[in-house]
Amino acid sequence: MDLFVSGFAAFVIVLVLLAIVIVFMGVTIVPQGYQYTVERFGRYTKSLQPGLGLIIPFIDRIGTKVNMMEQVLDIPTQEVISRDNAMVQVDGILFFQVLDAAKSTYEVRDLERAIQNLAQTNLRTVLGSMDLDAALSQRDSINVKLLNVIDQASTPWGLKVTRVEIKDITPPLDLVEAMGRQMKAERLKRAVILEAEGVRQSEILKAEGEKKSAILEAEGRREAAFRDAEARERSAEAEAKATHDVSEAIAAGDIQSINYFVAQKYTEAMKEIGMARNSKVVLMPMEASALVGSLGGIGAIAQEVFGGTGGKSSSGNRSTTGSVPNSE
Amino acid sequence: MAEEFLTWVTGLEYWGWWILAVVLIILEVFAPSTLFLWLGISAGVVGVVAWMFPDLLWEYEWTIFAFVSVISIVASRIFFKKNPGVIDNQTLNRRGVQYIGRQFVLTESIRNGRGKIHVDDTQWAVEGPDMEVGEDVVVTGSDGTILIVEPKQ
Numbered sequence: 225m226d227l228f229v230s231g232f233a234a235f236v237i238v239l240v241l242l243a244i245v246i247v248f249m250g251v252t253i254v255p256q257g258y259q260y261t262v263e264r265f266g267r268y269t270k271s272l273q274p275g276l277g278l279i280i281p282f283i284d285r286i287g288t289k290v291n292m293m294e295q296v297l298d299i300p301t302q303e304v305i306s307r308d309n310a311m312v313q314v315d316g317i318l319f320f321q322v323l324d325a326a327k328s329t330y331e332v333r334d335l336e337r338a339i340q341n342l343a344q345t346n347l348r349t350v351l352g353s354m355d356l357d358a359a360l361s362q363r364d365s366i367n368v369k370l371l372n373v374i375d376q377a378s379t380p381w382g383l384k385v386t387r388v389e390i391k392d393i394t395p396p397l398d399l400v401e402a403m404g405r406q407m408k409a410e411r412l413k414r415a416v417i418l419e420a421e422g423v424r425q426s427e428i429l430k431a432e433g434e435k436k437s438a439i440l441e442a443e444g445r446r447e448a449a450f451r452d453a454e455a456r457e458r459s460a461e462a463e464a465k466a467t468h469d470v471s472e473a474i475a476a477g478d479i480q481s482i483n484y485f486v487a488q489k490y491t492e493a494m495k496e497i498g499m500a501r502n503s504k505v506v507l508m509p510m511e512a513s514a515l516v517g518s519l520g521g522i523g524a525i526a527q528e529v530f531g532g533t534g535g536k537s538s539s540g541n542r543s544t545t546g547s548v549p550n551s552e
Numbered sequence: 553m554a555e556e557f558l559t560w561v562t563g564l565e566y567w568g569w570w571i572l573a574v575v576l577i578i579l580e581v582f583a584p585s586t587l588f589l590w591l592g593i594s595a596g597v598v599g600v601v602a603w604m605f606p607d608l609l610w611e612y613e614w615t616i617f618a619f620v621s622v623i624s625i626v627a628s629r630i631f632f633k634k635n636p637g638v639i640d641n642q643t644l645n646r647r648g649v650q651y652i653g654r655q656f657v658l659t660e661s662i663r664n665g666r667g668k669i670h671v672d673d674t675q676w677a678v679e680g681p682d683m684e685v686g687e688d689v690v691v692t693g694s695d696g697t698i699l700i701v702e703p704k705q
Binding site for chain 1: 587615618628645698
């Protein structure tokens with residue numbers, strides 16, 4: 225079929241096609257979280273921000289679609305020799321964010337590989353300069369060191385490395401076992417020391433207790449002795465006073481009253497002697513008349529009381545005793 | 553087929569243009585690449601023109617369609633630049649800008665215009681007048697991975 229299209233009509237059709245192509249190529253929708261680099265004849269000119277972006281078709285070209293979100297990068301497991309020659313397996317994780325789309329695209333060829341290798345080599349450097357114990361216990365400082373180095377190194381690439389963290393440090397199995405044994409030994413040592421300390425403390429306490437009790441006992445004895453002495457002193461004083469009182473009374477009164485008491489005692493004593501069983505000793509007054517004499521003293525008192533002739537002192541208030549063994 | 557297409561193209565009435573516009577906008581809904589939208593807008597505009605000048609040549613109509621397609625993009629771009637509307641989070645994905653106005657303590661003296669501050673569990677390089685460690689600074693701007701600071705007044 226013959227289809228005639230005038231030149232103008234053909235031009236219009238081409239024009240429409242061109243418009244559609246321009247719309248297709250010139251409008252770029254950049255999603256949030258991304259920036260697109262724009263190259264004019266191959267040379268970088270600008271980065272398209274999120275939203276509606278326009279480029280001039282045929283002249284401009286979208287270069288790279290750069291992710292501007294913070295991203296996580298695994299630092300793969302690798303073997304590192306620590307300063308004290310322990311072979312450990314280390315892996316980590318790294319957070320970074322592209323802040324300059326152009327630099328991250330054109331300053332470095334393979335960004336992720338570059339960061340990964342940088343992190344790996346620096347991990348080796350940092351851990352290689354530490355003892356195993358330090359590496360296991362000072363992760364914070366390791367992280368800070370790594371962050372400093374990697375962040376500075378990646379600055380020319382328009383990156384901000386926000387965190388570098390060591391995930392796992394795995395020493396070889398036999399080393400782990402040895403560490404476990406060491407820990408157990410440490411704990412055992414502590415336990416034994418503590419027990420010994422306990423025993424020592426208890427012994428000291430016991431000895432102190434004994435010492436205290438001995439001291440207290442001695443003090444008690446001393447106190448008692450003091451009191452005893454005092455009691456003796458008091459009784460002696462009392463006796464002296466009594467004697468004094470008696471002698472004063474005698475001096476004031478009559479001698480015969482004494483005689484009465486003496487005679488009483490005398491007779492009582494005689495009765496006691498008489499009652500003593502199986503006594504081999506018999507106490508008898510030298511003069512039997514002395515007993516009678518003492519009775520005479522009583523008589524004298526009676527006379528004195530009932531107004532008779534007084535003042536007659538009885539002879540022989542002394543009673544001499546002698547022991548006469550029973551001759552069988 | 554081609555003849556039919558050509559008669560359809562040449563014989564578009566104003567309501568034809570509007571149908572085209574609606575169809576294009578529906579396409580835009582299903583394939584959101586903001587591509588058919590401009591063509592749809594353009595078709596709508598041509599529909600208005602065709603309604604005002606019913607005996608306009610179809611070639612002119614399609615020329616208008618082509619031009620308006622391109623112009624509408626540029627116009628909308630200019631319009632959105634002037635009226636960005638309400639954007640909730642201006643600092644989204646702009647790490648450095650988020651810190652503007654905040655105060656920090658220098659962890660490394662600023663020598664020859666470069667120093668360091670400690671920001672939320674990470675370090676940032678800063679640019680500013682020479683200062684000693686421990687002094688307070690205020691972030692006033694950001695340049696890629698470097699924050700621009702001034703001494704706290």
